Amino acid sequence: MSGKNQPISGNDLARFSGPGSFMRLPYANDLSDLDVAVLGVPMDIGTSWRSGTRFGPKQVRAESAMIRPYNMGTGAAPFDSLQVADIGDLAINTFSLADSLKIIEASYNQILQYDVIPMGIGGDHSITLPILRAMHEKHGPLALVHVDAHADVNDEMFGERETHGTVFRRAYEEGLLIPEKVYQVGLRGSGYTAEDFTEAQGWGFQHFPAHELWHRSLSTLGGEIRRDIGADTPIYVSYDIDSLDPAYAPGTGTPEIGGLTTPQALELIRELKGLKIVGCDLVEVSPPYDTTGNTALTGANILFELLCVLPGVAYR
Known part of the structure; x- marks a missing residue:
């Protein structure tokens, strides 16, 4: 045993009991000795179609109780080398999107005063813009791997410039990203004009539409992204x-048919091992549309896979 925080074993306490934290890890208020901080952002006031992602962090945590600490597919044993804890939820203002985005940015600025990698559980995708602002404050312009059915580069929605569909246009305009190192994977569906899918490519964003990835392993794509980012x-x-x-x-707010498979999701994430990942999020899980819990379970496992490729992870 490494002496680091460990998820509670299902052999010690039944998985349907115990704390409601991510993977039943300890909760922490002191971030000074953490390598990774898991936090929830329970918000859905930035969404434009089906609501419910405010319940996402709670349900993803609940489904994460099934995950064990050793990754059989890759040999990753993140809890052997990283000190990981759940630091709870951000206290957003559920009546004000503008205020909530400011709260998220300020909260992340405080978190990033420590040498910690934050893993956020959303919440709708509007949470990512204030996170990127705080990340840029600490790290400068960032490379981005954005896996999504939608590019989220609208100029505005119903006159609003900060929503779940405008995130990456604002991030580009504010210089938060390295445009030629932005990779948007899984894009698909319908649009209003062709520019919905081409304008961001003019900025330097690299698009990988879902239909070009059907029936393909994403290991090669992930390896190319890793090589290009450095x-x-x-x-x-x-x-x-x-x-x-x-x-x-x-169980999500804006579903689109013809998307990626779960094996493709794992292939892509696993190829990011070796990159300088400074933060990540999993967004848009909407439990009211997730009657079996499979969406939240998948989201929890994607977070675990991301945890397994963070810098400093031990392998057995």
């Missing part, structure tokens, strides 16, 4: 659960 560039990973086909993840 080991020294800080990178943020934002994973929207609607990148997956609704057959795999129906």
